[in-house]
Amino acid sequence: MRPRASAASSFSTAAPSRRSSTSSCRSSIPKGLGRRRCASVRRQRSSSPAAGQALLTTTHLSRRARRDGIEPPKPSPHIPRARRSAPLRCRARCTSNPTPDSAPTRCHGRLLAGSIRETDEIVLIIEDLTALTRTEQERNRLTKDLLLLLESTGEGIFGVDTSMRCTFMNKAGAAMLGHEPVETLGRNMHELIHHSRPDGSSYPAADCPIVRACRDGTQGRLNRDVLWRRDGTSFEAEYSAYPIVENERITGAVVTFSDITKHRRTERAFHSLVEGTAGAVGERFFRSLVEQLAGALGVRYAMVCEFTSEARDRVRTLAVWGGTGFLDDFEYALAGTPCEALLDAGQGFHPQDLCRRFPAAEAPAKLGAASYLGAGLRDAAGRVLGLLVVMDTAPMIEEEFSLSLLKIFGARAAAELERKQAEEALRASEAQLRQAQKMEAVGQLAGGIAHDFNNLLMVITGYSANLLRVLDPDSPLRRYPAEIQKAGDRAAALIQQLLAFSRRQEIAPTVINLNEIVTAMYNLLHRLIGEHIELVLTLDPHLACVKADQGQIEQIIMNLVVNARDAMPTGG
Structure with missing residues (x-):
């Protein structure tokens, strides 16, 4: 039930609109009248208005205003004075002062009837529409929020009626289709964007999931389909169609769709990578990888490199694709090249003017490359093992897509490079182990020989010492046993070395x-x-x-x- 209008409400009327039997107006009461102004407004008890209505008059309003020294409100020129009892229908806005200290509150009213009884008296019956106005304001706010939500999403959204005529299109959807939102309103959406299949053949409306959602109430979803733009080109899309049901009756459908072209390109590139490198290892794997990567990105050059030293200042290519075939591997220094910068950043992108930015880089100048995209190859511990680089003779545009694809290929290349280096380290360790086992066997053999040879040497050195004792100091024969003695000493030293080797002595x-x-x-x-x-x-x-x-x-x-x-x- 609407609240009853207060008898203390003040008001004024405005001209009725020419377009409607009801119009809007604002109450305008001079400041200073206060509660004394309210006393001049009386309720007509003879007429009993309905609940939520008020019967108001202005008999003494002008007199009391003049007595208080206040300019009274002028009578509205829109009140028909010729017909004193003519009813008035318009909208009014009332301001009431329930208490002397309270601030004025606004309410909304509608003039139900009015008549002129005397020259300075108007009788009005007003219906309070405050609650209705607040409801309309809340509805407008919710509508605005809903539109803001629909316009803020990145997916395309449009609505159709049962005849497939567009009733709404958000900005994201219109941008994908190459239209302005207003251009699609009232258009048949099947004929506009879904008229042909991916191969160009006609797409019957009876087979369209969107049409079925409108007519039969069947929800439809396709993960792989095409929608057609305004310029006649198509794009791969996934979409869902949901029927709109009102009072158990289908009134249309709402459709959400998104462009999955980049996603499908990435998916195809990943499948080609898996198929092209299946069962391949080492050089054959890297060759297949760079060929598949260049084809997926549409670039001329692709190469994978590994570091040649612990300082990570030089790299050696493992495979280089040159557009029509593989190029010879080469080694180069990183200083002054775009590869040097990506070691810290993890990735590097130079869409154009590559040779001008890096004049010291020999490889781009030799290949005639104008653009560059590269990423570091990291192992499970985050250590950079090498580089994966693509270059082209034309500028690169799609940085986000190219970089995401490079990361996918880079992860596979890093895993293979880590496996390759681990295998090489294992082979080196096995070679060292075999060498150690050989040396251990040699040491054991040398120890045995040295032990036996030392026994023989004892006889030689012993007899040479005896000869030196029995010969006179001036005898010319002393030089022979002396040489034997020296040779024996050197042989003894050699035996000690053999024993040291066999026993790992210092x-x-x-x-x-x-x-x-x-x-x-x-x-x-x-x-x-x-x-x-x-x-x-x-x-x-x-x-x-x-x-x-x-x-x-x-x-x-x-x-x-x-x-x-x-x-x-x-x-x-």
Whole structure:
């Protein structure tokens, strides 16, 4: 039930609109009348208005205003004075003062009837429409919020009636279709955007899921279809159609759709990557990967690289696609190239003017590349293993799509590169293990030989020592057992080295003079190479001393002399 209008309400009328029997007007009461103004407005008890209505008069309004020294409101010129009892129908807005201290409150009213009883008296019956006005305002607010929601989404949304005529189109949908939203209103949407299949053949309306949603109330969804733009081109789309039901009656359908062209391109590229690299490893894998990547992005060049040093300042290509075939692998320094910047950033994109931005880069200039896109290849621990790069002779436009596709291919390339490096490290470890096992076997053999040879050497050195004791100090024969004694000592040192090798003993480096060692070994070396070979010593008198194990130095000298003898034609 509407609230009853207060008898303390003040008002004024305005001209009725020419378009309607009711019109809007504002109440306008001069300031200063206050509650004394209200006393001049009386309720007509003789007439009993309905609930929610008020019967008001202005008999003494002008008189009291003049008495209080206030300019009274002028009578509205729109009140027909010729017919004093003519009814008035318009809208009025009332301002009431329930208490002296309260602020004025606004309400909305509608003039139901009115008549002129005297020259300065008007009788009006007003219906309070405050609640109705608030309801309309709330409805307008909700409508505005709903429109804002529909316009803010990135998906296309449009509504159709049962005849497939468009009743609404949001901006995102209109942009995808190449239309302005207002251009689609009232148009048959099947004939406008869904008239043909992907192969260009006609698409009957009876087979259209959107038409079925309008006519039969059947919900429809297609993940792979095409919609047609204003310029005659098509794009891959997925859409859903839902019937609009009002009072158990289908009144149309609402359709949501989105452009999945990039998604489908990525999907096709991923499938081609999987199919092209299935079962491939190593070089064959990388070659297939760069070929598939260049084809998916529509670029001329694609290459995958790995670092050649721990400093990560140089890279070597593992595969290079050149548009019509594979190019030879090459190695280059990263300094001054676009690849250098992406090591820290993780990716790099230069859509044009590549050679002007990086004049020191040799590869782009040699290939005639104008644009560049690259990403680092990281292992599971986040360590950069290499680079995946694409270049083209024309500018690149689709950075977001190209980068997303590069990441997909890069993840696969990084996994294969990590596997390749792990396999190489495993092979190196296995080679080291085999070498260690060989050396261990050699050490065991050397230890056994050294032990047996040491027993024989004891006899030689023992008898040479006895000869030196029995010979006179001035005897010319003493030089023979003396040489035997020296050779025995050197043989004993060699045996100690063999034993040290077999037992993994540490060497004993000392400061030695190489000239003295070579001179002392002259006779031994001369007999070692044979009498038919001349041995000449050329020594540097200013040669500095070295710190090394004497036994190892002697062994090195003997090995060098024997190798030189063996390298001579006919052995000397």
